[in-house]
Amino acid sequence: xxxxxxxxxxxxxxxxxxxxxxxxxxxxxxxxxxxxxxxxxxxxxxxxxxxxxxxxxxxxxxxxxxxxxxxxxxxxxxxxxxxxxxxxxxxxxxxxxxxxxxxxxxxxxxxxxxxxxxxxxxxxxxxxxxxxxxxxxxxxxxxxxxxxxxxxxxx
Amino acid sequence: xxxxxxxxxxxxxxxxxxxxxxxxxxxxxxxxxxxxxxxxxxxxxxxxxxxxxxxxxxxxxxxxxxxxxxxxxxxxxxxxxxxxxxxxxxxxxxxxxxxxxxxxxxxxxxxxxxxxxxxxxxxxxxxxxxxxxxxxxxxxxxxxxxxxxxxxxxxxxxxxxxxxxxxxxxxxxxxxxxxxxxxxxxxxxxxxxxxxxxxxxxxxxxxxxxxxxxxxxxxxxxxxxxxxxxxxxxxxxxxxxxxxxxxxxxxxxxxxxxxxxxxxxxxxxxxxxxxxxxxxxxxxxxxxxxxxxxxxxxxxxxxxxxxxxxxxxxxxxxxxxxxxxxxxxxxxxxxxxxxxxxxxxxxxxxxxxxxxxxxxxxxxxxxxxxxxxxxxxxxxxxxxxxxxxxxxxxxxxxxxxxxxxxxxxxxxxxxxxxxxxxxxxxxxxxxxxxxxxxxxxxxxxxxxxxxxxxxxxxxxxxxxxxxxxxxxxxxxxxxxxxxxxxxxxxxxxxxxxxxxxxxxxxxxxxxxxxxxxxxxxxxxxxxxxxxxxxxxxxxxxxxxxxxxxx
Numbered sequence: 066x067x068x069x070x071x072x073x074x075x076x077x078x079x080x081x082x083x084x085x086x087x088x089x090x091x092x093x094x095x096x097x098x099x100x101x102x103x104x105x106x107x108x109x110x111x112x113x114x115x116x117x118x119x120x121x122x123x124x125x126x127x128x129x130x131x132x133x134x135x136x137x138x139x140x141x142x143x144x145x146x147x148x149x150x151x152x153x154x155x156x157x158x159x160x161x162x163x164x165x166x167x168x169x170x171x172x173x174x175x176x177x178x179x180x181x182x183x184x185x186x187x188x189x190x191x192x193x194x195x196x197x198x199x200x201x202x203x204x205x206x207x208x209x210x211x212x213x214x215x216x217x218x219x220x
Numbered sequence: 221x222x223x224x225x226x227x228x229x230x231x232x233x234x235x236x237x238x239x240x241x242x243x244x245x246x247x248x249x250x251x252x253x254x255x256x257x258x259x260x261x262x263x264x265x266x267x268x269x270x271x272x273x274x275x276x277x278x279x280x281x282x283x284x285x286x287x288x289x290x291x292x293x294x295x296x297x298x299x300x301x302x303x304x305x306x307x308x309x310x311x312x313x314x315x316x317x318x319x320x321x322x323x324x325x326x327x328x329x330x331x332x333x334x335x336x337x338x339x340x341x342x343x344x345x346x347x348x349x350x351x352x353x354x355x356x357x358x359x360x361x362x363x364x365x366x367x368x369x370x371x372x373x374x375x376x377x378x379x380x381x382x383x384x385x386x387x388x389x390x391x392x393x394x395x396x397x398x399x400x401x402x403x404x405x406x407x408x409x410x411x412x413x414x415x416x417x418x419x420x421x422x423x424x425x426x427x428x429x430x431x432x433x434x435x436x437x438x439x440x441x442x443x444x445x446x447x448x449x450x451x452x453x454x455x456x457x458x459x460x461x462x463x464x465x466x467x468x469x470x471x472x473x474x475x476x477x478x479x480x481x482x483x484x485x486x487x488x489x490x491x492x493x494x495x496x497x498x499x500x501x502x503x504x505x506x507x508x509x510x511x512x513x514x515x516x517x518x519x520x521x522x523x524x525x526x527x528x529x530x531x532x533x534x535x536x537x538x539x540x541x542x543x544x545x546x547x548x549x550x551x552x553x554x555x556x557x558x559x560x561x562x563x564x565x566x567x568x569x570x571x572x573x574x575x576x577x578x579x580x581x582x583x584x585x586x587x588x589x590x591x592x593x594x595x596x597x598x599x600x601x602x603x604x605x606x607x608x609x610x611x612x613x614x615x616x617x618x619x620x621x622x623x624x625x626x627x628x629x630x631x632x633x634x635x636x637x638x639x640x641x642x643x644x645x646x647x648x649x650x651x652x653x654x655x656x657x658x659x660x661x662x663x664x665x666x667x668x669x670x671x672x673x674x675x676x677x678x679x680x681x682x683x684x685x686x687x688x689x690x691x692x693x694x695x696x697x698x699x700x701x702x703x704x705x706x707x708x709x710x711x712x713x714x715x716x717x718x719x720x721x722x723x724x725x726x727x728x729x730x731x732x733x734x735x736x737x738x739x740x741x742x743x744x745x746x747x748x749x750x751x752x753x754x755x756x757x758x759x760x761x762x763x764x765x766x767x768x769x770x
Contacts, residue, residue: 083510203655208266
């Protein structure tokens with residue numbers, strides 16, 4: 066098979082950039098922990114309200130620098146009372162659903178989590194700026210999908 | 221001209237394709253006005269019904285029927301007339317696919333299936349919606365096997381020869397399609413249908429999502445490869461040159477069989493149930509598809525330059541001016557390719573693991589597929605339509621139609637540029653996709669999204685309106701060339717099927733040994749999917765009951 070000289074240069078350039086690019090993404094992901102939200106924990110979708118930490122949704126302080134926020138997503142809202150967290154501390158979000166698939170997305174941040182019934186999605190995030198952030202659902206979940214939102218206050 | 225029976229089959233496919241196109245684009249223009257709060261739907265019609273119809277009719281039905289019309293015509297042209305069995309099964313395939321389409325569409329209109337074309341469980345549509353979708357797949361398989369049968373007859377009669385490039389590429393696309401469909405067939409047949417009809421109580425949601433995306437990504441290559449076939453085999457003819465390299469064209473196509481399937485997790489990067497290792501592995505495999513894309517880009521520009529220089533273009537870019545810009549068949553496809561440059565680059569961003577969090581399920585994604593399937597693929601199909609219909613009907617493609625063709629592709633480009641740019645910008649700011657009109661109770665950050673010069677509802681609505689006008693011009697051209705335009709009487713008036721010559725003398729035979737490619741594809745699929753899917757089944761949480769939330 067004959068490759069034109071310029072095509073060899075073009076493809077080599079492409080392949081080298083591909084390797085460099087994937088290495089940057091991979092190193093950032095696995096040695097600096099910049100991974101997308103996820104997690105392997107499961108839960109019975111019909112017993113969410115009886116299962117910790119979702120039996121007491123909301124903010125819990127785990128230690129001096131870490132807070133956990135448990136949220137139950139359901140059509141068409143979030144069961145998460147009193148969402149107030151400090152800036153500059155690690156916040157671990159844990160979200161699950163009692164019905165269909167939703168998302169838990171905090172505007173102006175990298176928190177963009179798919180919420181799947183039967184699964185617990187986890188994401189760690191540190192807010193830098195205090196303020197009121199809009200939380201919304203960006204996975205279609207029914208007639209009220211575009212009404213599904215709440216707010217988190219960072220102080 | 222190809223035989224009358226094949227022309228009839230192909231024209232029927234085009235008729236269904238453009239009926240779906242008409243309804244689908246109408247649904248599109250309604251959406252931009254609802255999002256703009258300029259239009260209130262009557263109580264019996266819901267935004268998400270319209271959204272479901274728009275997705276199903278354009279992304280699934282228009283594309284599929286058009287692709288088979290193109291394949292049937294091209295296979296008859298390059299391999300000779302169909303035998304009676306191939307014809308029969310092509311008809312059966314058409315009717316089964318159409319039956320499935322009608323069934324699914326009725327369910328959408330009846331409000332029984334506002335689950336969008338991704339139909340994520342545990343949203344539970346009427347069981348007949350899933351049966352309809354299953355029939356669409358089965359119908360395409362029947363049509364596919366008819367074409368493969370035709371190809372096998374040709375291979376038997378031409379032992380030891382490489383098949384013509386068009387046939388090779390058609391068979392590649394069909395192999396890709398059949399392997400891809402296994403995922404969606406498995407989930408619809410064994411998960412959705414028993415659950416929707418109440419034979420099982422619950423469904424394993426994460427497994428159904430993963431099987432859907434095993435299908436969902438190669439689905440986009442099923443749309444794209446027919447456009448690539450046109451780029452590789454039709455465009456050189458319009459330019460008056462041969463295919464740049466037969467062997468590299470074939471190599472690029474078989475690489476798509478390998479690298480477009482074991483990659484579905486890149487649609488699921490922000491969800492639970494799949495560990496980071498498997499997500500990242502599939503991200504790496506996803507990026508491998510850049511190699512055949514770069515090869516294709518090189519071939520295209522080489523073809524342009526060779527043609528331009530033959531026509532007397534000099535200097536570094538002189539050849540560019542010599543391209544046949546007055547030929548709407550060429551200019552349409554050229555614009556389609558140009559749109560694919562930002563489209564492909566956006567795709568790289570979407571699949572970039574952690575970077576996906578910034579854009580996942582935002583309007584950016586909607587913008588992305590309007591400048592991938594919505595323009596590079598759709599406008600290539602439009603460019604083909606201009607000659608394919610008159611070729612099949614034996615009518616003329618008059619000067620007036622050619623001028624209208626230019627108006628159509630230029631308006632489509634302008635409309636898409638406005639709409640998709642607005643969508644990309646809005647998505648980066650955080651505006652979600654798949655939502656009816658919403659200001660999130662006037663939340664300041666939601667208000668901010670729509671304040672920009674480009675990022676506002678008006679830009680999107682203006683773009684959407686121009687697109688709809690363009691679609692109606694295309695419908696006019698389709699109807700005229702199908703039923704009204706004068707018949708071609710002299711050879712100059714006849715519309716040709718512009719199929720370029722391809723020099724196969726240096727093409728290695730192993731490229732057409734399908735078992736090699738199917739074997740490697742299977743190995744890659746097992747590598748990428750066996751362990752995470754097994755884990756999803758063995759460590760499944762209690763399943764989900766169905767929910768009807770619309």
